[in-house]
Amino acid sequence: MTDEQWGMLQGNLLKAVGKNNYSSWIEPLDFDDVRDGVATFNVPTTFLGNYVKQNFGDQILYQMMGMGLNVSRVHFTVPVGQSPAVSNPVEGAAAAEGAFVEVAPQKREAPFAAAPLDSKFTFANFVVGKPNELAHAAAKRVAEGGPVTFNPLFLYGGVGLGKTHLMHAIAWELQTSRPDLNVVYLSAEQFMYRFVQALRDRKMMDFKELFRSVDVLMVDDVQFIAGKDSTQEEFFHTFNALVDQRKQIIISADRAPGEIKDLEERIKSRLQCGLVVDLHPTDYELRLGILQSKVEVQQAQYPELSLEAGVLEFLAHRISTNVRVLEGALTRLFAFASLVGRPITLELVQDCLADVLRNSERKISVEEIQRKVSEHYNIRLSDMIGPKRVRTYARPRQVAMYLCKQLTSRSLPEIGRCFGGRDHTTIMYGVRKIEDMRAQDGQLAEDIEILRRILEA
Ligand SMILES: Nc1ncnc2c1ncn2[C@@H]1O[C@H](COP(=O)(O)OP(=O)(O)OP(=O)(O)O)[C@@H](O)[C@H]1O
Numbered sequence: 004m005t006d007e008q009w010g011m012l013q014g015n016l017l018k019a020v021g022k023n024n025y026s027s028w029i030e031p032l033d034f035d036d037v038r039d040g041v042a043t044f045n046v047p048t049t050f051l052g053n054y055v056k057q058n059f060g061d062q063i064l065y066q067m068m069g070m071g072l073n074v075s076r077v078h079f080t081v082p083v084g085q086s087p088a089v090s091n092p093v094e095g096a097a098a099a100e101g102a103f104v105e106v107a108p109q110k111r112e113a114p115f116a117a118a119p120l121d122s123k124f125t126f127a128n129f130v131v132g133k134p135n136e137l138a139h140a141a142a143k144r145v146a147e148g149g150p151v152t153f154n155p156l157f158l159y160g161g162v163g164l165g166k167t168h169l170m171h172a173i174a175w176e177l178q179t180s181r182p183d184l185n186v187v188y189l190s191a192e193q194f195m196y197r198f199v200q201a202l203r204d205r206k207m208m209d210f211k212e213l214f215r216s217v218d219v220l221m222v223d224d225v226q227f228i229a230g231k232d233s234t235q236e237e238f239f240h241t242f243n244a245l246v247d248q249r250k251q252i253i254i255s256a257d258r259a260p261g262e263i264k265d266l267e268e269r270i271k272s273r274l275q276c277g278l279v280v281d282l283h284p285t286d287y288e289l290r291l292g293i294l295q296s297k298v299e300v301q302q303a304q305y306p307e308l309s310l311e312a313g314v315l316e317f318l319a320h321r322i323s324t325n326v327r328v329l330e331g332a333l334t335r336l337f338a339f340a341s342l343v344g345r346p347i348t349l350e351l352v353q354d355c356l357a358d359v360l361r362n363s364e365r366k367i368s369v370e371e372i373q374r375k376v377s378e379h380y381n382i383r384l385s386d387m388i389g390p391k392r393v394r395t396y397a398r399p400r401q402v403a404m405y406l407c408k409q410l411t412s413r414s415l416p417e418i419g420r421c422f423g424g425r426d427h428t429t430i431m432y433g434v435r436k437i438e439d440m441r442a443q444d445g446q447l448a449e450d451i452e453i454l455r456r457i458l459e460a
Pocket residue numbers: 123124128129130131135160161162163164165166167168169224257293326327330
């Protein structure tokens with residue numbers, strides 16, 4: 004690669020990964036050479052190399068291929084004498100393999116590009132709670148490596164709720180329990196890059212053969228192939244071939260199969276054939292459990308820092324449903340406390356995490372309240388908002404008005420508009436009525452408490 008091409012690649016990567024990522028991770032890279040299809044970059048530390056490999060390896064490869072360079076792998080290396088020896092054998096192995104590593108290298112000579120596994124994503128590190136217990140149980144079952152009972156296992160859920168963690172955990176477990184199996188984990192994006200590359204190099208037969216020789220195939224974030232017709236077609240054939248051979252497939256996505264837009268109907272229906280389980284947004288108890296487990300790691304790293312009682316509870320209460328944000332907040336808190344030499348108190352949390360706390364303030368909408376209240380009282384949403392005055396509808400309607408006043412910042416006229424254009428005095432009347440009744444009616448007070456908890460979860 005010439006200096007000019009390197010400059011162009013840097014420019015493309017800047018656009019693709021954004022300024023912050025670029026300056027933290029890409030700028031420190033030093034291009035070395037391309038030999039036999041392997042592009043080598045020098046990195047200052049093993050940690051940086053591993054991180055770039057895991058998070059941007061595909062992007063770099065993709066950009067280089069897009070520039071017409073004959074590259075099929077990227078490799079990151081620390082020039083001799085620059086970094087201490089690799090301490091984590093897993094990461095070390097991954098680094099030695101370049102951007103991609105085979106999940107079970109001891110079994111076969113790296114047949115093709117699978118993605119590296121994160122050593123932290125194991126079952127032992129996965130905290131189980133109500134919102135994820137079914138997904139966890141299904142993943143555990145698949146990880147036993149017994150006869151295939153549901154195919155595929157389809158895991159879905161919002162951002163940062165543990166889909167990738169569970170898939171890696173399955174792969175780690177299978178490596179130990181069934182080292183004879185050829186287990187491959189990759190993202191749908193990587194599947195596409197591999198496919199495009201095979202097309203370009205006229206190696207489709209090899210591609211098909213390789214994917215069909217897998218015993219357990221895991222494809223993460225399958226929604227990525229939506230709208231990409233030829234990749235979908237190839238994915239469909241690979242999927243069918245493996246199911247026919249009774250090989251286990253595990254798929255993840257950010258939503259249920261039927262809800263992925265621009266995904267062919269026949270693929271949607273195949274994906275629904277096995278077991279479809281969702282990871283629900285975390286609740287308070289699960290968030291607290293996760294924090295308690297992650298705090299041990301931080302405390303081992305910063306033994307000098309004391310943690311005030313109530314801090315974890317506060318974070319679990321205030322930080323949204325995304326575990327990644329929760330984890331990031333904890334890491335930042337410990338790093339910050341160590342830098343400024345202060346104990347971790349609620350005051351420090353406010354100083355250090357003001358932005359995170361602001362961003363994750365839950366904004367409950369009037370619509371959400373109306374929906375939950377009508378579900379709770381088992382009435383139709385249209386009846387709750389509509390004009391009927393019978394008590395079966397009127398009381399839930401007033402409860403919903405009361406909760407809108409309590410839990411949102413909407414004004415009375417605004418709330419009135421959401422309740423079929425009612426006047427603000429009607430809303431005020433409803434709110435007062437419920438305030439008065441609450442004091443005497445235990446059942447009503449309990450209903451309101453349950454609804455508040457559901458809405459604030
Ligand atoms: N139940 C859990 N116990 C422990 N850690 C968890 C749990 N759920 C999620 N995490 C952690 O949260 C982070 C995000 O999880 P993960 O990457 O698996 O999310 P994801 O659902 O794949 O998200 P995305 O949709 O962004 O790909 C990871 O560091 C993971 O270890």
